[in-house]
Amino acid sequence: MLFNKLPDDIFAPLSGQNRQVYQTVLLELSDLFFDEDLIDPFIPKDLVRSQIENAVVRMGVRRWVAESDDESETELPTSSADYTNRIYRRLVSTGWLEEEQKIYRTYVLLQPSVSYLLRNLVSIARFEKRSYGGTVLNVLSSLESALNDPVGRGITLAEAADTASEFSAHLTDMLLGLRELKITLSESHNPQEIVRGFFERFVEHILVSDYKTLKTKNNPFRFRRQILSLLRDLQFDTLKVELLTKHYQMQYEIESESAEAMVFAHINRIIRIFESVDQRLAIIDDFRYQLEKRVADTVRYMDKTTPGMAARLSRVISKLSEKDGREIPAVRSLEQYGFISPSSIRSPIKRRVETAPRVITQQQIDPKVLHMRQLFKEWKARREVKVDRIDEYLERHFMDGQKSVAAAEFKIDSIEDYICFSYVRHLNSLGKKARKTADRYQIEFDEAYVCVADMVECRGFTIHRNKA
Template sequence: MLFKKLPETIFVPFSGQNKHIYEAVLLDLADQFFDEDLVDPFVPKDLIRSCIEDTVVRLGVRRWEPEEGESEADRQELPRSAAEYTSRIYRRLVETGWLEEEQRIYRTFVLLSPAISYLLRTLVGINELEKRSYGGAVLNVLSSLESAVNDPAGRGITLQEAAQTAADFSAHLTDMMLGLRELKNSLAATSNPQEIVRSFFDRFVAHILVSDYKTLKTKNNPFRFRRQILTMLRDLQFDPLKVDKLSKHYQEQFELSFADAEAMVH
């Protein structure tokens, strides 16, 4: 199922000796494609090549290993300059499906397909392992739930947003627990107190823990909304009129039968 949406060669660049180069290049390219000010998803080819060359120079690339699927000519003639490295990397990313080209009169533009864009965003997220705000997640759930309850016929879809936010943050908490397990195993392997403290803050607090962990012990901690959220959900569960309106709204939004829409609401 995965490769019905992604090219079969998509992970080839990460399977060879040059994978760290491709990783750095794609992370830098993500800044080009996911720029908040970017209006047109079609980026000029020369800008993409320039970005790749900047990465090559920054990394100080001086060595290139032959790769699977390369032509015999490419295997025998390895790149010798930043420009040649850039050409080799760019061509490889196009061949393996990471980048697509589109010709517009006299200029060539580069774009990402929707599946590749989603994949790259996911890889960037894994690389950054951004901390999550517990208070932000709880307030998003509360706000979305209030919208759905107060206007089920017009804004009922926000009930699903509340459920998705809760599910996403629940998954983050699971990741956090697994991160603790890995950290415990690594700390058990060292007897250096300084290394233990450094690892805890660098690997756990800085990268895994929720960003607003200090507020969890204050009177403003997000747990204070827990009772309010549960009360609203319980009242909604036993309010057939609102459940009926929500179900009809879901039926319209998702083009479902009423029975399926009602099951989705519940």
């Protein structure tokens, strides 16, 4: 089925000894044939040859192997034009390029099957990182579009199924890529190659662009439950299923039974993929953890390998072999023997365990506790020293027009009065806030002690109001 649609020699240029040259040329031609601004797919032959020559010059081709027994092919190319001619003829003969004559000009085009093959090969070569969030949102938007308008846009359900299928295939490719990379790193004994391979192949090519968001509250799979809920409701919504079936029947021109089977097949495919996401991501996370652990160990011990380590190990083993197996030589220096002791074996990094979800309930506080808190706040507020309270307390005792008030004449009827009376004798110690109040009064102390309101015993004093 493959070779009925592709030329027989389509893979010949990519399997020979000059495959690196043809790879560069095909990547260059893909930018020309797949240009978004390209309106006419028929491209002039001169432009195609110029694009090939640019790739040859930029690559700097210096080695070429004859590809056939033709006498003209046995001689090596001598210039970039010779390279261009030979590469162009080879691509035409193997079916990559097809020429078409229009009056006096020759145009070049790609067959549909060859164009599709080249696009996929280019995507493999560039292997751009995928975005999980964009894929999930694409499935959700296509599904909502099909459910909101099954008569006009029901075909978007098929697009959602195709997107989910591509997403599932990408997860499989990612897992297989991690496995291959793990085997490659395990076989390597060069620390530099291990670190370089990890960053070049894993971080730049395999790792998903928004992988870190999978462990956050903005997880792109937070829409998965919504997708599954919509699909499960759709399975039992006979009216929408019937409308989708009619739309499928009209779009694909098939019978009603086949259209209904296709609708349920697409629904079940999306459900299966998104129900198994957690298990597949757990397997991918296991491979990722093993890779990162090995690279972390490599980086940690890269600078600890010193010259003469092999000889030192040999001497230690020789000393151990001289004993009967029951006696271990005394440790004299951690520098010599520390690296083989059990305490020197680093414990592996603990894996981050996902916190199990739990229901958060508001804690009910005892009303008695709330009442006690309120009483404490009120008691604290009454004991707070405020200048306006002291000023009001003094004005209350000078209301009858007297010019001075003795200590024994002050009244203390509450805790607030007690606090104010305690600070009346020390207005100057309250700072700038009590400056205005202190300037209006003058205090004069005497040697006698008095009892005020049967509550406070203090040194006698008299407060005089200053003239305004």
